[in-house]
Amino acid sequence: MSKTDLHQTLLDICADMAGCNDKGAVANYIPELAKVSPDRFGISVCLADGQQFSAGDATARFSVQSVSKVFTLAIALGRYGDGLWRRVGREPSTHEFNSVQELELRKGIPPNPFVNAGALVTTDMILAGSTPAETLGEMLRFVRQAASDDDILIDPAVAASETITGHKNWALAHFLASFKNLEHPCERTLGVYFHHCAIEMTCEQLAHFGRFLAGFSHSPSLVSRDNVRSINALMMTCGHYNGSGEFAYRVGIPAKSGVGGGILAILPGKASIAVWSPGLNKQGNSLLGTRALEALSKSLEWSVFDSGR
Amino acid sequence: MSKTDLHQTLLDICADMAGCNDKGAVANYIPELAKVSPDRFGISVCLADGQQFSAGDATARFSVQSVSKVFTLAIALGRYGDGLWRRVGREPSTHEFNSVQELELRKGIPPNPFVNAGALVTTDMILAGSTPAETLGEMLRFVRQAASDDDILIDPAVAASETITGHKNWALAHFLASFKNLEHPCERTLGVYFHHCAIEMTCEQLAHFGRFLAGFSHSPSLVSRDNVRSINALMMTCGHYNGSGEFAYRVGIPAKSGVGGGILAILPGKASIAVWSPGLNKQGNSLLGTRALEALSKSLEWSVFDSGR
Amino acid sequence: MSKTDLHQTLLDICADMAGCNDKGAVANYIPELAKVSPDRFGISVCLADGQQFSAGDATARFSVQSVSKVFTLAIALGRYGDGLWRRVGREPSTHEFNSVQELELRKGIPPNPFVNAGALVTTDMILAGSTPAETLGEMLRFVRQAASDDDILIDPAVAASETITGHKNWALAHFLASFKNLEHPCERTLGVYFHHCAIEMTCEQLAHFGRFLAGFSHSPSLVSRDNVRSINALMMTCGHYNGSGEFAYRVGIPAKSGVGGGILAILPGKASIAVWSPGLNKQGNSLLGTRALEALSKSLEWSVFDSGR
Amino acid sequence: MSKTDLHQTLLDICADMAGCNDKGAVANYIPELAKVSPDRFGISVCLADGQQFSAGDATARFSVQSVSKVFTLAIALGRYGDGLWRRVGREPSTHEFNSVQELELRKGIPPNPFVNAGALVTTDMILAGSTPAETLGEMLRFVRQAASDDDILIDPAVAASETITGHKNWALAHFLASFKNLEHPCERTLGVYFHHCAIEMTCEQLAHFGRFLAGFSHSPSLVSRDNVRSINALMMTCGHYNGSGEFAYRVGIPAKSGVGGGILAILPGKASIAVWSPGLNKQGNSLLGTRALEALSKSLEWSVFDSGR
CATH class of the missing domain: 3.40.710.10 (DD-peptidase/beta-lactamase superfamily)
Incomplete structure (x- = not known):
């Protein structure tokens, strides 16, 4: 062609x-x-x-x-390799993207890194040892480098909007925490999550x-x-x-x-x-x-x- | 290489x-x-x-x-095209291959043609207008032609063995029938199903x-x-x-x-x-x-x- | 009053x-x-x-x-006492009366004797050591004695009607059998079940x-x-x-x-x-x-x- | 006797x-x-x-x-009568007391007022028009009056302990909020909930x-x-x-x-x-x-x- x-x-x-x-x-x-x-x-x-x-x-x-779930997966896979799969699965989900019920059935292990709960876990993993600002900085560098373009930014209004209204994500984070599958306080992991979702x-x-x-x-x-x-x-x-x-x-x-x-x-x-x-x-x-x-x-x-x- | x-x-x-x-x-x-x-x-x-x-x-x-589920799908897809998807879905299943519960949740529509319930439906569809013997004959011809080999047979002992012990498949067939998603009597559809599974x-x-x-x-x-x-x-x-x-x-x-x-x-x-x-x-x-x-x-x-x- | x-x-x-x-x-x-x-x-x-x-x-x-589920429970409880509860539970069900999914979740143990699957199990238990005719005879004697009235009969047309159309009950019976929670052939237990349901x-x-x-x-x-x-x-x-x-x-x-x-x-x-x-x-x-x-x-x-x- | x-x-x-x-x-x-x-x-x-x-x-x-769930139910039933049942059901639950999955299946309507999610809803209802302190005051008055005993208090250490560790309850509250079945901010309803649970x-x-x-x-x-x-x-x-x-x-x-x-x-x-x-x-x-x-x-x-x- x-x-x-x-x-x-x-x-x-x-x-x-x-x-x-x-x-x-x-x-x-x-x-x-x-x-x-x-x-x-x-x-x-x-x-x-x-x-x-x-x-x-x-x-x-x-x-x-949620396209940013690819970013977090790529970074987490690079850092943890197969160790990643101790905290998240690799199977398709038959429920909605923000389903809580399958998280309960699976005892806090999200089915895969591309549903919200799974991306909360990969976000939590790349937060280890860094501040939220550093982690978001690392993500932006990764995305800009891959895109060969530095003009990629986070829209803070979208992140703020979701922080207030994203009750299902708050529920998922607390639910993961109850199964000890979040290592950071819910508000910290969610903060990074809402911000990388808001990349434009x-x-x-x-x-x-x-x-x-x-x-x-x-x-x-x-x-x-x-x-x-x-x-x-x-x-x-x-x-x-x-x-x-x-x-x-x-x-x-x-x-x-x-x-x-x-x-x-x-x-x-x-x-x-x-x-x-x-x-x-x-x-x-x-x-x-x-x-x-x-x-x-x-x-x-x-x-x-x-x-x- | x-x-x-x-x-x-x-x-x-x-x-x-x-x-x-x-x-x-x-x-x-x-x-x-x-x-x-x-x-x-x-x-x-x-x-x-x-x-x-x-x-x-x-x-x-x-x-x-269950490799024979590919045979029934190929024949059914050829005959019904997208009409097939009125009676069976195209999504992965998170349950076991012979799960009944997801069939109940989905009101009698199996998630895909590669779980047992889905293959019962495709089998039922290619049975339409034929006797079980004719349908099995058609399937064998299809397989032999694709393999360019006529020495492919059904093992009747395996088919008989499963007819007696295959309670979950009987349960699935009756369950599909209760949702009117089988057009033939359960024993007829199951008969063809057990026999094509027994192809060697x-x-x-x-x-x-x-x-x-x-x-x-x-x-x-x-x-x-x-x-x-x-x-x-x-x-x-x-x-x-x-x-x-x-x-x-x-x-x-x-x-x-x-x-x-x-x-x-x-x-x-x-x-x-x-x-x-x-x-x-x-x-x-x-x-x-x-x-x-x-x-x-x-x-x-x-x-x-x-x-x- | x-x-x-x-x-x-x-x-x-x-x-x-x-x-x-x-x-x-x-x-x-x-x-x-x-x-x-x-x-x-x-x-x-x-x-x-x-x-x-x-x-x-x-x-x-x-x-x-299903009022006859009280009859089978009364007879089974009299014969097996607490041994009954090895094969059926005592908890309410949140699903329909003929639900298969909860039977799968509970690995073949019906939630209680008053859903269909549970009554199939109690029927199967009182069938032990008797023919279907003897078991039905025993049930009728029990009911007539309790009611002090011999003019209580089974309507064979209703029993026959359900035998043909009762696909969900057939599914439940085969499903129980797959978990080895029926001791008799499905058609025998179902035969007694359909007949005692048809008591008038x-x-x-x-x-x-x-x-x-x-x-x-x-x-x-x-x-x-x-x-x-x-x-x-x-x-x-x-x-x-x-x-x-x-x-x-x-x-x-x-x-x-x-x-x-x-x-x-x-x-x-x-x-x-x-x-x-x-x-x-x-x-x-x-x-x-x-x-x-x-x-x-x-x-x-x-x-x-x-x-x- | x-x-x-x-x-x-x-x-x-x-x-x-x-x-x-x-x-x-x-x-x-x-x-x-x-x-x-x-x-x-x-x-x-x-x-x-x-x-x-x-x-x-x-x-x-x-x-x-959870015995305090009786207190909230009694007060809510007195205030709302059958209107209560628009936001919570009356059926037994087959899941654990803090299950999220059945809340998802039931689209945010808890099965009954005696599981955690249900009591969060009744708590949210009696909060209407009052501050948390007033609501807790009303509850204590109710309990003391019924018990004819004023020496009944809340243990603030227990309430604080649960506020920090009660991730499942936080998850339930946010989940209810996502279905708009909480009228107050999660932290407010949870605050009252954790405190009335801590009554001694x-x-x-x-x-x-x-x-x-x-x-x-x-x-x-x-x-x-x-x-x-x-x-x-x-x-x-x-x-x-x-x-x-x-x-x-x-x-x-x-x-x-x-x-x-x-x-x-x-x-x-x-x-x-x-x-x-x-x-x-x-x-x-x-x-x-x-x-x-x-x-x-x-x-x-x-x-x-x-x-x-």
Whole structure:
């Protein structure tokens, strides 16, 4: 496929998405996020040869929210390796992303690092030995380095908004603490968690960030090849909460979504893709973002399950 | 990699597996299967160029059991397309392979076609308009054609053994019937189900069978490219029951296991792999089979999540 | 209170019930039961002094269904004593009366003898050493003796109807068998179960039957005083499935309901009450029957939780 | 029975309990409570004629903990009547007393007012329009008036201890808040909750307190007769968490336990009983306290399910 074709495909997808009547519902449980228009849509793709193509609102900043669970996982995996799995599992969840009940059934061990409870645990692990400010600094450095872009910031208003209204996350943190699966006071771990969820990025920045997961030679070498495989595997089986099976079936690309409407999708060796549209489906994943990735995967045969790669 | 290397890798894996102390527990709830020695181990790999390499007990017949869920899914998907998903879901299960409780929570819609309840539904669907004998005949023809081998048979003793002792499957069938998600009498659907589970194959036959899922050009064209992608996706997210996340993480190859100890694993465009060892881990998947696939994936970087493919 | 007052109270309740618009829904999963009119209503009360008062359709026969769980419990408790509790629990259930999921969570031990799975176990226990015909004969003798009335029979059409359509009960039986908590073949235990559920009685007969549970001196002595207390306690905490708490709160009298619309209620030392109306509430208990008992309890201060007794 | 006999029965029970080897485990999740010796045992009984008999450590103060759920229920029921049931249910729970999962299944409506989540809701309701100090003042006045004793206080060390370590209660409160089933900030409702759990009473005071629930004419008239029946009914079906069925079966008296080891038991019209021993069984109810009440009920035929009353 010529590069021109890819750009045209992105423009076509962009136009198709604009024509959709059902754009999902913008997350309303974080007041700051509820202000964004569901009509926004952006997409950006980085290729192995270093080229990048974009369409739509690809330079608009959005709140990465749960996409930041990839950041914490990458850092925690680098620091703790398989020791990580003593405190969190690797299995998909059949419950909602902020479910408490499965945490009770599993005696305080979250099913995987991509549900809220699991990311609270990885956050708690990378907090060890540092202050919250230092930990957030380390995360920002990691993200900026991977994205080769220093203009990536945290929106304090979003973090503050969630600190006040995020009762389910407070419940999860206290619940983890009751099983002694948090080492720091709940408010400290939650503080870091709410702030890294509030990192703002554009599609272009996020696609750039994902290059190390696609294994591109021009990407900064931040994570071992083994850990890259591990992160991609977890994105495939757990990246879309209780809609992960559906996403794997329709799209076939490892990916992680956030309630801000962003999705980071990685086609190993071939492409790092970021898409954003704030309207969500009932599992809490971007409705148009998912559709766009399905269209992209179908039209280019970009699926890890396709022989034609 | 040269072909000689692949053969040597298989021989090495074979030797490593023989040296393992813990070989898992042979399924004891089907009396006929309990007779097999846990020391058996075989592996076979078909490549895109048509070559096949094997090691160990690769020509010994074993009971495919739940690997046959791939057969019923392939046939049902071909016949009903997306209509299939009205009666069965596409999400991983966090319960045991024969769990009843999640069927109750989901009001009679099994989570996916690779747990027992889901395969009962796909079996029921391909029974429509045919007698049990005709349906089993169709399945055998499909399997033989895909494997390019007519010497594939059903072991009636295994089928009879399970008919008598398979109380959980009887419970699942009646439960599905209570939700009107079986169209045929329980004993008829179960009869076909128990018989296709009792198909016997060797690793060499099963690896040969899998070529169409790997998308090899020399494979009989039995299923559309779209459906191949769909089946591979489901094998990745749901192929190992409540151990699917762990398998994706460790191995990174779409695969389906059976309690007979067999696993069919598909690396799209590159390899169709069959492995067999009857001892099971606690999720009901072949213990050595899983380890062997992990070793193969690691040493050859055969993971769909690796950029190096 | 004079006896005339009690009769008048029953007549008043009868009139009030006839005026209710919502009479609930007749059980439709047993075809034979679906034929009964929801307008039917009968009530009968036996007092400690031997007098009996009735109103409405108190001499119409209805299918006792789950009220027969009291019969099997009484016989099993007499034969096995506390040994019974090795195979069934004594806790209320928060699920539906034919729930499979809690059976899975509890590894094949039903929560109590008044949900279907629990009654299958008590039925299985009293089957030991006898043929189905002998066991049913024993049960009928027990019921007739307690009721001092030989004109109590099984309706074979209802039993046959449920044998064909009772998929959930078949599922429960096979599920119990898979946990080795049935000693007889499923079809044998279910055969006895479906038949004792199909016993037909009138309100007058059922109120007469309950005298031994009320501890009346003129009642045949069939069960020890300890066991009477035990049965009444279980009726209070478990007698109305997942509506038992509500019933205890509103009525305050130990009672057991059946999907045929009958309820047996026991005020120890004071009254044995039977009420029947075939329309059910969403927990599967007689809607008007429950209301009638609430009215009776309120107007006469007939609650075990009231100090005025 | 003569009064002398009752006293002798209490002394006998006291001696029997002292001889038990297994005295249960003192609650260790509240550090302050973990300090009490499991050898302590006290019992006290108030009769309808105004007499009171006691044995053992009946004048030792203990932390009432969940027995205070009766206080909040009584006040809330008096203030809101049936309006209370819009925010909390009336069914027994099959989970632990501090379970979060059933709260998720029930969408934020606790199963009953006697599990922690339910008592948080009743506490939140009686907080309406008052400061925490005023609400606690009202509760203390209610308890002192019912007990005809002003020497009843809150132990601030216990309240402080639980505020710091009670992560599950914090989780429950935030979870309720996420479903908008708390009207006040979590810390405020929890503050009142932790403090009323920390009320200290002796067995003699608690038995005296219970007189209004037994309907004694010499008791202060604090609650309507209807509400007394309601509270007793809830104590019977829900008073011992997921051990309520077992307690009803063995003891047959409406009762409410606390993790401090106290139990208040009410035999309507006949007796108000308080027992205390700090060692708990696995459901979190006093082990010796339960045994003592069973012995009392058996020897005096004090069960609401017995005809002999």
